[in-house]
Amino acid sequence: MGTAELLRLFDGLRVADVRDGLDWAGLHAKGTVSPEIKPLFQGARMTGIARTMRFRPTEKAVPPLTPEEYTEWAGRWYRDIYPDRITPVIERGDIVVIQSAGLPVGEIGSNNSLAWHAAGATGILTSGGVRDTDECVMQGVPIFCAYRAQSMVQGRVEFDALDVSVDIGGVLIRPGDIVVGDGDGVVAVPVEHAETVATYARQELENDKRGRRALYERLGRPLDETV
């Protein structure tokens, strides 16, 4: 199944619906990312195809450097140790999924997140930290993360691997799996179960809409897009 068809299957489904669809498919133990991984801001929602990457803590010592030398050294870290391998391969509808080095470091910031969005990513999911968070919120690119952080990656974090299976909040996410995030957190669907999960997720959403719509009408509430 192609990306467009997969995205159509999951279009408009809430995390709760997808969670229900997984249950209907017998996958009770799979998919729910740890609630420690949360939307960076209220209203962040994303649905897309996992494009994965893994970072790792570095063992490299930071040599004594003058501030002038540090500028050059820090630039080299981006070139040689923490290269941006993912931007050139992002396709429209991808979600950038990052297994973090797990340190108090802002591996994601307002710059790389916006660059990935410009390349076609519909959102970002990381098991680690984000910095420049005020700008990230202002920019509105959906980001789901474990914590906020301050530090640069230089002297702390290395690029490890692209397009590998990753552990995100206790869930195995493989390149090509479906990822959905909203105010309830993040859920991932193994791509081979996508059709079944989406079918029953849609059933649950439609049932829920019917029930809530009747309540809206009874209460005289103006209808909105959720009913």
Ligand SMILES: O=C([O-])CC(=O)C(=O)O
């Ligand atoms: O520079 C980094 O690696 C992270 C960051 O702050 C950004 O992308 O804005």
Ligand SMILES: [Mg+2]
């Ligand atoms: Mg930054």
